[in-house]
Amino acid sequence: MKKLSFIILGFLLGALATYFFCPRQVDNIEDVKIIKPKGAIEPGNAKVLNDNWTKFREAAVDSAAKKQGRNKDDRSTWWSLDDIENYIAYSKHVTDSLKYDMTGIRVYLGVYGNNAGRTKKNLTTMFLVPTVKKGKANASMNPFNFSFQNNGDCPECPPLNDGQGGGSGYPK
Known part of the structure; x- marks a missing residue:
């Protein structure tokens, strides 16, 4: 009977150690730290960049595509x-x-x-x-x-x- 109590105690200590030391999946999204990446820009700034590409590059790129029989690249x-x-x-x-x-x-x-x-x-x-x-x-x-x-x-x-x-x- 004494050996059985040591076995039960061992299982309980093992279960307790597993509970505290094994990683658990995060169930609550609020627990995850969200960090805004360096370089993230506002949508308005992205629109300006896109408009600048259209203004300065689109004609040249699309003219090359037209040589291949396409309207746009x-x-x-x-x-x-x-x-x-x-x-x-x-x-x-x-x-x-x-x-x-x-x-x-x-x-x-x-x-x-x-x-x-x-x-x-x-x-x-x-x-x-x-x-x-x-x-x-x-x-x-x-x-x-x-x-x-x-x-x-x-x-x-x-x-x-x-x-x-x-x-x-x-x-x-």
């Missing part, structure tokens, strides 16, 4: 929230396995070539590339090693492309 790209979240998680996994510290994501403009098919031929696209810094387990004894800059593109990481292009500009 793409001026935006859309990815689903799931695609973005999955890409960030995937990029963190890839950069960790390459012993980099992921620092952010860079957005590039590109143009599909002649062999992209009728719907994308020579049109604008955007793609995302993780930025990294050297870090994990690759310490050097040389304090003046400048061969890799912080926030450089990850040369071995697969970029994210194939968003849905289009859009006629920022909402009015």
Whole structure:
């Protein structure tokens, strides 16, 4: 009977330790700290930026599209929230396995070539590339090693492309 009481006490201590030391899912959204990202702008400012692009770039970009038999080129790209979240998680996994510290994501403009098919031929696209810094387990004894800059593109990481292009500009 004495051994049974120790077993029961062990289960109770284990359950108590599990309750206090294991992470729990946050059920209340109010408990999550929301931080406004640096660089977030007001919608009115976004409209001004978009209007400036239209004023200074649209004619040149669309004239290039007209040479390809289209009236307009793409001026935006859309990815689903799931695609973005999955890409960030995937990029963190890839950069960790390459012993980099992921620092952010860079957005590039590109143009599909002649062999992209009728719907994308020579049109604008955007793609995302993780930025990294050297870090994990690759310490050097040389304090003046400048061969890799912080926030450089990850040369071995697969970029994210194939968003849905289009859009006629920022909402009015």
